[in-house]
Amino acid sequence: MPHLEVVLPEMGESVVEATVTSWLKNVGDTVEADEVVVEVATDKVDSEIVSEYGGRILEIRAALDQVVKVGDVLFVVDTESNGPQPDVAEATAVVAETSSVPSISIEQNAPEMESAAQLTEQVMRSTYRQPSSPSQSRGFLSPLVRSIAEEEGVTEEELSTINGTGLDARITKQDILNYVAKRSDRAPQSKAIQPEPETGNQQAATRDTALEFAPKPSAELASGDERIALNRMAKLTAKNMLESVLTSAHVQSFIEVDVTAVVEWRSTIKQQFERVEGEKLTFTPIFIEAVARALKAYPQMNIQFDGEVIIQKKAINIGMATALEDGNLIVPVIKEADLLNLSGLAQKVNDLANRARTKALKPDEVMNATYTVTNIGSFGSVFGTPIIPQPQVGILAIGAIRKVPAVVETAQGEFLGIRHKMYLSHSYDHRVVNGALGGLFIKFIADYLEKWDVNRSV
Numbered sequence: 001m002p003h004l005e006v007v008l009p010e011m012g013e014s015v016v017e018a019t020v021t022s023w024l025k026n027v028g029d030t031v032e033a034d035e036v037v038v039e040v041a042t043d044k045v046d047s048e049i050v051s052e053y054g055g056r057i058l059e060i061r062a063a064l065d066q067v068v069k070v071g072d073v074l075f076v077v078d079t080e081s082n083g084p085q086p087d088v089a090e091a092t093a094v095v096a097e098t099s100s101v102p103s104i105s106i107e108q109n110a111p112e113m114e115s116a117a118q119l120t121e122q123v124m125r126s127t128y129r130q131p132s133s134p135s136q137s138r139g140f141l142s143p144l145v146r147s148i149a150e151e152e153g154v155t156e157e158e159l160s161t162i163n164g165t166g167l168d169a170r171i172t173k174q175d176i177l178n179y180v181a182k183r184s185d186r187a188p189q190s191k192a193i194q195p196e197p198e199t200g201n202q203q204a205a206t207r208d209t210a211l212e213f214a215p216k217p218s219a220e221l222a223s224g225d226e227r228i229a230l231n232r233m234a235k236l237t238a239k240n241m242l243e244s245v246l247t248s249a250h251v252q253s254f255i256e257v258d259v260t261a262v263v264e265w266r267s268t269i270k271q272q273f274e275r276v277e278g279e280k281l282t283f284t285p286i287f288i289e290a291v292a293r294a295l296k297a298y299p300q301m302n303i304q305f306d307g308e309v310i311i312q313k314k315a316i317n318i319g320m321a322t323a324l325e326d327g328n329l330i331v332p333v334i335k336e337a338d339l340l341n342l343s344g345l346a347q348k349v350n351d352l353a354n355r356a357r358t359k360a361l362k363p364d365e366v367m368n369a370t371y372t373v374t375n376i377g378s379f380g381s382v383f384g385t386p387i388i389p390q391p392q393v394g395i396l397a398i399g400a401i402r403k404v405p406a407v408v409e410t411a412q413g414e415f416l417g418i419r420h421k422m423y424l425s426h427s428y429d430h431r432v433v434n435g436a437l438g439g440l441f442i443k444f445i446a447d448y449l450e451k452w453d454v455n456r457s458v
Contacts, residue, residue, distance in 0.1 A: 002080060004053050005073045008040065011047065015363040017069045018042050019144065020062045021232075029057050031077065038062070038074055041232060042363045045330065055079035065144035065173060145176050152180045177229035233328045244390050249430035252385050253438045256423055257445075259401060261452040262286060263420040273458060277343050281458075284375055285345035287398055287449075288318055291373055292338040294444040301441050302370050304391040305432045319369030319389065320349065322356045323378075330356050331389065333369045342458050376425075377401060383423035393433055396445070397425040 008018060018040040025037045033054040040047050059076040062068050149159060154176065162179050164171040221227070230238065266281060273281040295302045295316045304311040316338040319331040332352035334340070340348065355361050371392055376384045377400035386397045401422045408417040426442040 002078075003058055004055075004077050004079055006037070006049070006051055006053070006075050006077060008049070008068050008070050008072050008074055010070055011042065011363045015042055015070070015367075017067050018047070018363075020064055020066050020068060020074075021046065023060065023064060025057050025075075027057050027060055031055065031057055039359075040068070045361050045363050045366050046233075046359050047362065048359065049074060051075075051077055053077045053079050144173055145171050148173065148176045148180070152176075154180065154183075158183075174229065181227040181229055231326075231328070233330075237329060240390065241387050244387050247390060248388050248393070250385070250388065250427055251430045251435070251438065253426045253428075253435070253442050254383055254423055255426075255442050255446045256421055258406070258419050258421050258450050259452075260420045261454050262449055263401065265452060265454045265456070268454075269458070273343075273346075277346065277458070279343075279346045279350050281346055282349065283398075283401070284320070284373075285342055285349045287375070287445075288320070288334065288337060288345055288349065288373060289342055290445045290448045291318060291371065291396060292316055292340075293448055294441055295371055296338050297444055298437065298441045300437055301394050301428070301433065303393055303432065304370070305393055305429060306391070310432060313370040315368075315370065317368055317370045319372035319392075320352060321372060321374035322353050324357060330361070330366060331369065331372060332356050332361055332365050333367065335368070371395070373398065377422065383425045385425060386427050388427055388429055393429040394438075394441070395427050396442070397427070399423040399425065 011018065019042075020038060021041045022039040023037070024039070025031055031037055031051045031054065033052065034050050035054075036048045037051050037057070038049045040049060055077045057075055058078040061073050061075060068074065148154075158179070159171065162171050162175055163169070164175050262283070266283065266286070270281045273279070295318075299312065302313050302316055304313060315336050318334045318337040320334060321329060321331050323329055332355075334345065334348050334352065337345065337348075352361070352365065355365075369389065369392060372386075372389050372395040374386050374395060375398045376386075377398050380400050381397075382402070383399045384397045386395045388395050399422045401420050403418050404421050405416055406419040406421065407414050408419065424442055424445060426438055428438045428441075
């Protein structure tokens with residue numbers, strides 16, 4: 001009977017491991033070829049792992065919240081079995097969710113058992129041995145739960161009081177986060193210790209301490225208030241934004257742009273474009289084309305700052321901030337954007353945006369951006385001051401396009417007219433980008449859009 005292993009696949013350049021975040025199938029469940037079985041997450045993106053084969057899940061070898069490396073076996077499929085075996089699936093799942101002991105194969109062990117109860121007893125004996133220290137009193141704790149407990153200073157005594165909602169009352173990630181949030185409402189039990197005067201080295205370390213995210217909340221809850229724990233992506237975003245503010249010297253330049261020619265050209269060509277190219281033509285690829293041209297003209301903006309040296313990037317990789325339905329944000333990257341024509345950019349923009357919202361991006365598709373664009377105008381904002389994604393040195397915010405009265409200069413004189421205008425907001429790192437470069441860069445983009453050729457082809 002063939003047993004085929006499904007491993008964590010290559011997930012992109014520089015990605016060597018991922019964390020198991022959700023199992024959609026259990027041991028004993030049937031699975032179709034190309035059906036999603038498990039969800040994993042890197043520090044950049046969530047991904048779905050499908051089964052390469054049809055059959056029955058024979059083993060699950062990666063626990064929930066376990067970190068697995070590329071090439072590690074996630075699960076085993078029995079390709080000749082068509083039906084699940086629910087009597088033993090739940091018992092075997094106990095081992096599957098325990099990374100400290102080997103998983104038990106249904107086929108290898110079930111024939112030796114007189115009943116599912118015997119299998120369960122064997123699993124429990126191998127999983128929950130007599131505790132030899134307080135850290136084992138709660139049974140198995142996943143690496144993620146253990147890490148959160150250590151970071152938040154949750155003692156073993158406290159862990160023993162948490163009612164786990166996982167399998168066999170295991171403490172889940174949400175359980176520990178909820179406990180940490182509620183714990184802050186209680187008054188501290190120990191006396192405050194007066195710190196000693198800081199030395200020079202200690203003062204230098206204060207900044208690093210400030211980067212630690214999720215400080216203990218001190219505000220008391222009023223009637224009807226509730227604490228809502230952040231999910232993994234929101235915590236990462238918050239940490240990265242705080243780190244960037246404490247790292248880069250943020251300054252902004254703003255410029256008003258008359259995009260009447262762009263609006264009229266797109267309105268004329270968008271139906272033909274969709275019919276010929278099979279893609280919708282939004283404003284985003286037009287703006288990204290302008291940014292790519294500006295980075296080509298001002299390569300000093302296409303750099304990274306390594307603290308003491310500047311790294312001049314050869315490729316122009318433009319990040320495209322994309323809002324997700326759950327309120328989070330992800331930034332897929334258009335690699336070598338300067339080599340794509342408008343049709344290619346439109347295809348890339350639509351593809352990345354659609355797959356971002358369906359959690360189908362690969363990890364290397366959200367890495368190695370050299371400059372970022374965020375379209376805040378899609379939410380009606382006129383302009384903003386975006387935070388620079390590290391280690392880049394600039395980000396452009398595109399404001400909403402509005403019809404406004406404006407003075408129009410012609411050969412016959414000046415007159416008032418209705419024009420389509422918008423603001424561009426350029427945040428840049430003043431440690432390495434001075435005001436002249438920041439202003440010239442955004443002016444190049446404005447001129448490129450204002451001088452748009454209404455007779456151009458795609």
